[in-house]
Amino acid sequence: MTPALLKGGAVLGAVVVATSVLGARLGAAHAPVTLPALTSEREAPLPDGQQSVVFSGGCFWGVQGVFEHVKGVLSATSGYAGGAADQATYETVSWGGTGHAESVRVVYDPSQVSFGQLLQVFFSVVHDPTQRNRQGPDVGTQYRSAIWFTTDEQRETARAYIDQLTEAKAFARPIVTEVNPLAGFYPAEEYHQDYLIHHPDQPYIVFNDLPKVQHLRREFPQLWREEPVTWSAGEATTRNP
16 A cells, blocks of 8 residues: 555545544544734834745644634645655655655734734644654554744743743643754645545545634634635645735
8 A cells, every 4th residue: 555545554545434443533633723913023024925834733634724724824734844846745754754744834914813823723733743653543653743934022922922832831742743943845746735625525634623613613703714725726826925
């Protein structure tokens, strides 16, 4: 079985899934929480009014699917961060050992959504930041939790929010999210882009990712955008703002 048919050992694609397996997946998925907003932040917009950051929080299908529904996000692109360019392919990354994490580059307009709000979504909705090298049914360093910052302000804000959540004991276990400078981001193969939008009935999406999108809509109505910004449309927007 090739890596394209695997997600952390879980069979994907055209497959008959028993009820017990689906129940196990549902139990293994991240249960979203609602965390407090960042108490303070500062961010200087770039000259063109855009900022970008890369988030890693498990399978990039769900991460991209959530951020595509956030107001102010101009594009969300699935890809790889943390490793070398020549190893940035799904088949290679899926076996682990490359240093890459499945990631999503988020380009956003700070006048519509702040980095602090993106962090609140990332920690509340997207994933469980207390799980090291796994998310739900997906296991391996390629599913680790990380924030790849592109500005000093992002680095300071991310660390401040982690400190705030730690002091507030927002989670029963320590937060293990890495905060690293972005050295390179490599977009994933096109068939991974907008995967949640194109495959809403796929069992993995139904039990692991759609609940996250529903939680975003319910708990963060001020950030919710009904019509998601698709990868192709978002990429065109950020290329030609």
